[in-house]
Amino acid sequence: MPQNLFKIHEKEYVLPGTRACQGCGLSIAYRFALKALREDTIVTLPACCLCVLHGLYPLTPVLVPSVNNTFASTAASASGIAAGLAALNRTETTVVAFAGDGGTFDMGLQALSGAAERGTDFIYVAYDNEGYMNTGTQRSSATPLGALTTTTPVLTKQQHKKDFLKIMEAHQIPYIATTTPAYPIDLYDKFVRAKRIKGTRFIHIHTPCPPGWQYPTKDTIRIGRLAVDTGLCVLFEVENGKFRFTGRSRTLAEKGNKLPVVHYVERQGRFKKMSIEQLRQLQDWVDDRWEEYKKKAAESK
């Protein structure tokens, strides 16, 4: 059972009036993440959907101090904030970097790798909506195989999604977690846990995006849950190298009742040009990773 099911912090840090799209998965994720992190937090973010959510100067619906910086610099910005706070003996403040998949898997990779290697004391959150959604749904290295984007408008994306979690695992940081706004208590639990750990912590949020993925805005939670049920999004934690499935993914791993990816794919317009061959390749890719994770879970016992 989720640890914080009956203990969710009541205070809202994201007030009504955000500039996020209707049905935005990030809005839900951010709301629960900030509830878990609470007051003494400084957020840093690049140009991204979250920057849009934060609203237009001089108004903001967000009640946590936040610092914008440029696209490639999120983790370095967090490093600077953490170093500044350390120099001023304000080490009780949690520094949290939030960036999308473009700002993490692509442009922000160098700064993130540097910060993680240095063991910078911060939480890095990659909210992954699988493309450059803020600029109009262009392809990123996190876009899955077979998805239409505005820069893969005819042929669909020809490559698999970058396995970014392996890159983060290679940095040997104390805490890595994956989560989804479709299971907000799972997300909340992981932020609470991450906040208590020192060093570089990485949280990947699979973030459904109605306009980018082309599904009805009411279906964000359904799509997010289908991603978990089909194994496209696997909920897990890696703490000090020990891997464990969490929540719904643990149940799936125990019962072996993972759904075929077609159940996830068929509900999204972005996959409408996906070929049967691509669907097979995507299923193989998911199955291979699933087996890898199961092996890791067994080894970590």
Place this chain on the structure above:
Amino acid sequence: MTDARIITGNQAAALAARLCDVQVIAAYPITPQSQLAEMLSLYVESGQLRAEYVRVEGEHSAMTVCIGASTVGARVFTATSSNGLLYMHEQLHWAAGSRLPIVMCCVNRGVGAPWSIFNDQQDSLSQRDTGWIQIYCRDNQEILDTIIQAYRIAETVYAPVMVCYDGFVLSHTMMPVISPPPAAVRKFLPAYKPHTILDANNPMTINSVLLPNRRPDSEGVVCDGYMEMRYKLQNALDRSPETIREVNRQYAEAFGRDHGGMLWTHRTEDADVILTSMGSLAAEATVAADALREEGIKAGVVGIRVFRPFPEKQEVVEAYRNAKAIILFEKSISYGYEGGLCSDLKAAFYGSDIRAVIHDYVAGLGGRDVKSRELVEAVKSSLARIAAGERELKTTWLNCHTE
């Protein structure tokens, strides 16, 4: 008792950063800056300086770390050169736009391609429009003194300051430098007061997106649009010469060394020909001017110490008042036109009664040595052409095979 030591420009810069009690340092090594990054590491690891040293993975992150740390209220320092500075370019704009009093040394070096590790000033000159104050140093003492002044200036006007000094010519050359007593520096340079405090009790989003026009906040107070913020940065730099001169004056009073505020002069009172440059080449020009005087040519030097903000029109016109010829030596070029300093100087003379012929030389690119006797020959050649009736002299590449 004075604390005089024989040190390089890089060592002088490191010493200055230590005297300023910088709290966060972020640096990435690049020739010829490396020794400075190393010295600071030594200071921090051996406990001589209490600071957080972030050994970043690149210059873009070096400036980003400075921005983050300065935002939360720490005094920060970094240094770079050449392509490292260019790699920071995006963040230079971000630092100035955020109105953060970051001080950075640019150890001037030529820019690739092709590669050169040696000195010119193309790197910092090409960052002219980023909103940074740029100060050019003549010698190692001026490097140390200017860094201390730079924090006072930056923290007064809330704009970042780039302290530029020539790679190898100064960075790796040993000179006597007087180190002021730490207590006196602390008195001269009070603790940094950030313009914004990030606090859970007063949450705000810094540098969020804004619209072209001014917009009211939730209490109806109309707040700046993008243009108003840009205007305020321009206004801060426009007004900063007053601060720069005042800080220089107070520094001279406290420590006995006056490096000139915005510009300095050497034997210009009766000079017919005035040589002008920035950095160590301007110091070399003083040797050339003295040599020219020995040959009966009334020569002087105006050294441009602060390139941005550019010295105010009145001060510039006054400095060149009696000149009949002005000879510039620049270690950079604005491709497709002329040296950037030459253009700015001509613009400053617009509408004044200065009618001197101006001859611009591009010199010493990629570390090509410039000797004072070459400056002397260049000045004499310019004067001969002017005497022969030439009024428009095209930019000349000094000591460069141009056939």
